[in-house]
Amino acid sequence: MLIALDAMGTDTAPSSEVAGAMAAVDRDSDLEIALIGDETRIHRCLDDYPEHNRISVVHTTQSIRTTDSPIAALRRNPRSSIRLGLEMQRAGEADGFVSAGSTGAVMAASLIVLRRLPGVDRSPLAAPFPTQEGLTLVVDVGANLDCKPHHLAQFARLGSTYMHDVEDIENPRVGLLNVGAEKVKGTGMLKTTHRLLSASGLNFVGNVEGRDIIHGACDVLVCDGLSGNVLLKFYESLAHFIFRSFRARVEQDLLDQRLRDQFRLFDYAEYGGAPLLGVNGVSIVCHGESSAKAIRKGVGVATRMVRADLVTHTARDLETVQGGPS
Amino acid sequence: MLIALDAMGTDTAPSSEVAGAMAAVDRDSDLEIALIGDETRIHRCLDDYPEHNRISVVHTTQSIRTTDSPIAALRRNPRSSIRLGLEMQRAGEADGFVSAGSTGAVMAASLIVLRRLPGVDRSPLAAPFPTQEGLTLVVDVGANLDCKPHHLAQFARLGSTYMHDVEDIENPRVGLLNVGAEKVKGTGMLKTTHRLLSASGLNFVGNVEGRDIIHGACDVLVCDGLSGNVLLKFYESLAHFIFRSFRARVEQDLLDQRLRDQFRLFDYAEYGGAPLLGVNGVSIVCHGESSAKAIRKGVGVATRMVRADLVTHTARDLETVQGGPS
Numbered sequence: 001m002l003i004a005l006d007a008m009g010t011d012t013a014p015s016s017e018v019a020g021a022m023a024a025v026d027r028d029s030d031l032e033i034a035l036i037g038d039e040t041r042i043h044r045c046l047d048d049y050p051e052h053n054r055i056s057v058v059h060t061t062q063s064i065r066t067t068d069s070p071i072a073a074l075r076r077n078p079r080s081s082i083r084l085g086l087e088m089q090r091a092g093e094a095d096g097f098v099s100a101g102s103t104g105a106v107m108a109a110s111l112i113v114l115r116r117l118p119g120v121d122r123s124p125l126a127a128p129f130p131t132q133e134g135l136t137l138v139v140d141v142g143a144n145l146d147c148k149p150h151h152l153a154q155f156a157r158l159g160s161t162y163m164h165d166v167e168d169i170e171n172p173r174v175g176l177l178n179v180g181a182e183k184v185k186g187t188g189m190l191k192t193t194h195r196l197l198s199a200s201g202l203n204f205v206g207n208v209e210g211r212d213i214i215h216g217a218c219d220v221l222v223c224d225g226l227s228g229n230v231l232l233k234f235y236e237s238l239a240h241f242i243f244r245s246f247r248a249r250v251e252q253d254l255l256d257q258r259l260r261d262q263f264r265l266f267d268y269a270e271y272g273g274a275p276l277l278g279v280n281g282v283s284i285v286c287h288g289e290s291s292a293k294a295i296r297k298g299v300g301v302a303t304r305m306v307r308a309d310l311v312t313h314t315a316r317d318l319e320t321v322q323g324g325p326s
Numbered sequence: 327m328l329i330a331l332d333a334m335g336t337d338t339a340p341s342s343e344v345a346g347a348m349a350a351v352d353r354d355s356d357l358e359i360a361l362i363g364d365e366t367r368i369h370r371c372l373d374d375y376p377e378h379n380r381i382s383v384v385h386t387t388q389s390i391r392t393t394d395s396p397i398a399a400l401r402r403n404p405r406s407s408i409r410l411g412l413e414m415q416r417a418g419e420a421d422g423f424v425s426a427g428s429t430g431a432v433m434a435a436s437l438i439v440l441r442r443l444p445g446v447d448r449s450p451l452a453a454p455f456p457t458q459e460g461l462t463l464v465v466d467v468g469a470n471l472d473c474k475p476h477h478l479a480q481f482a483r484l485g486s487t488y489m490h491d492v493e494d495i496e497n498p499r500v501g502l503l504n505v506g507a508e509k510v511k512g513t514g515m516l517k518t519t520h521r522l523l524s525a526s527g528l529n530f531v532g533n534v535e536g537r538d539i540i541h542g543a544c545d546v547l548v549c550d551g552l553s554g555n556v557l558l559k560f561y562e563s564l565a566h567f568i569f570r571s572f573r574a575r576v577e578q579d580l581l582d583q584r585l586r587d588q589f590r591l592f593d594y595a596e597y598g599g600a601p602l603l604g605v606n607g608v609s610i611v612c613h614g615e616s617s618a619k620a621i622r623k624g625v626g627v628a629t630r631m632v633r634a635d636l637v638t639h640t641a642r643d644l645e646t647v648q649g650g651p652s
Binding site for chain 1: 458468471472503505512513514516535536537538539540541549551552553555556557558559560561562563564567568571572588
């Protein structure tokens with residue numbers, strides 16, 4: 001198992017990536033990582049660690065900044081760390097790709113290089129939201145701002161297979177983000193989506209309100225990329241604020257175990273990266289401010305997707321739906 | 327100054343309403359409150375307090391449950407506490423109305439009884455979000471799920487006048503909720519709204535991302551009612567969770583002042599009710615779980631709207647815009 005890791009993505013690149021990679025291979029004896037980026041800078045960071053035979057470096061000096069326009073930047077940088085990492089996967093040299101670089105560029109390059117699976121009209125970005133009950137996968141968090149009902153229904157299916165395979169949830173509960181619980185609530189688009197999901201064969205638990213998320217009302221929460229993006233960034237910033245406010249107390253051991261557990265909810269680094277679903281491969285987007293721990297967790301998500309053979313299962317699910325009952 | 331207070335709205339009605347009303351008149355010597363609802367039940371609660379000559383009761387046994395369909399329920403209950411309270415305002419017997427009852431019913435009844443101001447196409451519900459810097463008014467939080475650019479531009483104007491008059495902000499900064507800061511970000515609807523706001527003469531500070539809200543990036547945050555509703559309910563539930571988790575610590579005086587201040591951010595009762603903007607009158611919706619303190623704060627918002635003469639200023643602003651530069 002080899003994961004291609006963009007070493008130039010975080011704000012502190014390549015140091016967080018190198019530290020995250022070292023921690024990841026230390027914890028997983030079947031894992032190899034290829035660090036993609038400027039070899040001089042990567043080796044300078046690697047020098048801080050004992051040599052590791054499951055870490056390799058793929059050199060390129062081209063990288064894409066988050067301020068660049070994704071498509072134009074990808075065109076100008078055919079050997080960017082993002083592009084190279086994904087090409088390795090297409091060539092069968094890597095099993096998955098992880099990057100904390102420009103989300104737009106990773107999404108665009110993944111669609112170009114890996115391509116969407118047959119039957120997928122839109123590839124959504126999914127993000128795990130920590131809740132009191134575990135994790136809820138929110139799909140989409142920004143890849144598709146304007147969505148039609150059948151897109152949301154596809155997001156539900158992709159998210160459901162993901163939570164089954166990667167988070168080991170037997171029959172994932174799918175919820176639809178809406179302003180009220182009753183099925184008559186929401187816009188026309190949401191009402192139609194409600195009907196599609198009710199008939200989808202998925203474990204659809206109905207509409208989920210903003211207030212139900214933190215209580216873990218569902219395993220997969222479906223929404224358009226605009227609502228999901230706003231919600232994700234709002235949650236991250238609040239979690240960051242709370243974490244920062246109370247961290248000193250936790251470190252000084254001034255909080256009891258129950259509070260420490262609740263507090264962990266707000267340690268976003270715990271939850272790793274956001275998988276791009278519905279592509280023919282494994283592509284994980286991590287936060288640009290990712291710590292080494294967050295990179296390690298992102299790599300962990302990629303390895304679980306690979307080991308669960310999520311892409312094969314997703315393709316099979318999509319075929320079954322398209323073919324109808326046989 | 328007389329505020330009509332729906333005494334039958336909260337989950338603990340009328341006890342929270344009565345306690346909130348008593349606290350409100352105690353703190354404001356120019357305030358009278360008319361409690362609208364079942365006089366037997368109201369008087370039973372009032373018996374716990376010394377008699378107060380600025381509290382009166384308007385009797386009705388009709389009330390609307392939050393599970394009822396608003397329009398049908400209003401039709402079936404012509405003397406509901408919501409309808410009566412608003413009718414008092416139209417008749418000049420009250421200056422404002424506050425209810426913790428069905429949000430849908432209060433909005434519908436306000437539009438029927440008070441009517442929209444000339445030049446207002448849609449009346450948005452606005453909610454103050456506590457931030458690190460003070461308050462940000464989010465408009466709309468659920469009255470209008472599908473919005474067109476000119477609706478959002480109107481929300482911006484209504485919210486701006488509100489923050490000027492009621493929160494004493496000199497030149498309120500208006501932000502547009504979006505997935506990125508650059509003006510090319512977002513859906514076609516958001517891009518058009520960005521253009522309208524840029525040309526509006528308002529103090530438009532551009533797109534605001536989910537992560538910027540908590541830092542107080544703007545005073546008025548404009549969005550469609552779907553995004554706003556989801557965000558509000560998510561914030562409320564998170565705040566409630568955090569407040570509950572850490573309250574014992576605060577009460578035991580185990581946190582220092584800085585943490586106590588940050589913690590207050592999550593005491594939602596601090597921030598009172600959500601004003602329905604753009605109607606010819608004052609109508610405030612409080613949370614169904616409002617405590618006495620939250621009711622008192624909701625009444626406080628109504629009195630500030632009345633004292634600032636917000637409705638007159640709003641009408642004048644709208645006229646100026648419609649008439650164009652003279």
